[in-house]
Amino acid sequence: MKKLLFQFDTDLSPSIFDSVVAYDGGADHVIGHGGLTPPMVGNLVDGTIFTRAPKDKKNTAIFVGGSNMQAGEALFKAVKSRFFGDFRVSIMLDSNGSNTTAAAAIAKLMTSGSIRNQRAVVLAGTGPVGQRAAFMLAKEGASEVFITSRHQSRAETVAKQIHKRFGVEVTPVEAFDAEARARIIEDADIVIATGATGVELIRGEHWQSLERLKMIADANATPPLGIGGVEVMDRGTERFGTLAWGAIGFGTLKLSLHRACIGHLFESNDRVLDAEEIFEIAKTMT
Numbered sequence: 520m521k522k523l524l525f526q527f528d529t530d531l532s533p534s535i536f537d538s539v540v541a542y543d544g545g546a547d548h549v550i551g552h553g554g555l556t557p558p559m560v561g562n563l564v565d566g567t568i569f570t571r572a573p574k575d576k577k578n579t580a581i582f583v584g585g586s587n588m589q590a591g592e593a594l595f596k597a598v599k600s601r602f603f604g605d606f607r608v609s610i611m612l613d614s615n616g617s618n619t620t621a622a623a624a625i626a627k628l629m630t631s632g633s634i635r636n637q638r639a640v641v642l643a644g645t646g647p648v649g650q651r652a653a654f655m656l657a658k659e660g661a662s663e664v665f666i667t668s669r670h671q672s673r674a675e676t677v678a679k680q681i682h683k684r685f686g687v688e689v690t691p692v693e694a695f696d697a698e699a700r701a702r703i704i705e706d707a708d709i710v711i712a713t714g715a716t717g718v719e720l721i722r723g724e725h726w727q728s729l730e731r732l733k734m735i736a737d738a739n740a741t742p743p744l745g746i747g748g749v750e751v752m753d754r755g756t757e758r759f760g761t762l763a764w765g766a767i768g769f770g771t772l773k774l775s776l777h778r779a780c781i782g783h784l785f786e787s788n789d790r791v792l793d794a795e796e797i798f799e800i801a802k803t804m805t
Contacts, residue, residue, distance in 0.1 A: 520578045521547040522785050525567055527560065528553045529585030529594055529614070537584045537613070540774065544781025546580075556590075557597035564601040567608050576788035580609045582781070588614040588647035599791070609790035611780055611797075616773070617647030618794045619780070622801035623773035624648075624711060624736050624764065625655040630805050631734050631755045631762040635660035640707045642667050642700055642721065642745065643714030644689075645677040648738055651794050652711055657687035658798070667694040667703060685794075701725035704732070712737045712745035723748025727759040740766035776801050 524546035526533045533551030541549045552563060567579050583595045591614030598610055613619050628634065639656045641649045644666030656664045666681075666689050668674035674691030681689050694700040700721050704710050708731060712720050716739060726732055727748055735758075739745035744765075748758065753765035779800060780792050790796075 520575055522578050524549045525581050526551040527555050527581055527583045527594060529555060529587055529590040534584050540777045541781050544778035545785060546781060555594055557593050560597050561601060564598050568606040573605050576608055577785055580784035583612045585614050588617055608788050609784040611784055611792040615647045617651050618797045619773050619777045620648050620738060621651035621655055622798040623769045623776050624738060625652060626801040626805045627764050627769040627772060628734050628736055636662045637708035638663045638706060639709040640665045640704050642712040645673050646713055649713035650677060650681055652713055653689045654681055654685040654687055655798050657689060664689045665692050667692050667700060669695050697721050706731060708733050710735045714745045716741045717743060719743040719747055720745045732761045734762045736764040738766050776804060
């Protein structure tokens with residue numbers, strides 16, 4: 520029986536990246552639906568849950584993606600609300616690649632040192648990857664997790680959203696420019712940059728002399744990188760006494776993780792893969 524993955528995308532055009540990884544992860548066919556909103560998914564979900572016998576439902580799965588995490592979360596919730604009893608299929612959420620990217624980054628950092636009782640700063644942490652990374656750092660026992668934004672109100676809103684969604688506390692901090700961000704990381708043990716593509720958040724001079732800093736990671740693979748002085752291929756590379764991870768350095772795990780999660784969807788018809796579950800899978804792969 521063919522393994523069918525239905526790609527529910529909140530963007531008008533379903534992500535080609537997600538489609539390719541879905542095939543590489545074991546799907547026989549990927550059927551994309553773009554521009555979806557919660558009111559639109561009812562009949563689509565019904566088509567996935569009423570068409571195959573109970574023993575065969577594991578061969579159908581749903582992937583929720585798109586560039587907007589908030590829209591993806593709403594769609595994910597709407598899909599799950601249609602399930603009942605054994606009338607369900609496995610489902611995964613990875614809007615903007617945020618769950619797999621954050622999970623890979625934090626899992627790789629954990630190979631370089633302990634996160635427990637460490638002070639962590641997520642630069643530009645109000646985006647999808649930053650929010651997930653902040654949760655994962657807190658879950659692994661960081662003593663404090665700070666998320667920065669150019670605007671305090673935005674940072675505070677996201678901190679509340681993280682607490683509501685994951686039940687962990689993070690501290691919102693306003694940092695309008697590189698100098699402000701440099702001051703925030705002065706007492707950090709761990710720094711992760713999760714900003715927009717091509718935006719340098721801090722320069723090398725801002726972190727290379729920090730004696731307390733143990734680990735640093737940058738999720739940006741497009742020059743200029745988010746952290747000056749970190750190389751995109753860094754894989755726990757020691758730089759100025761700090762272990763550095765670049766976007767491609769942990770990106771290999773991100774792709775492997777994404778493919779592995781697709782494979783897990785077809786193991787049963789009741790897998791629900793969101794940030795928590797994807798992070799647990801990532802930790803088994805390092």
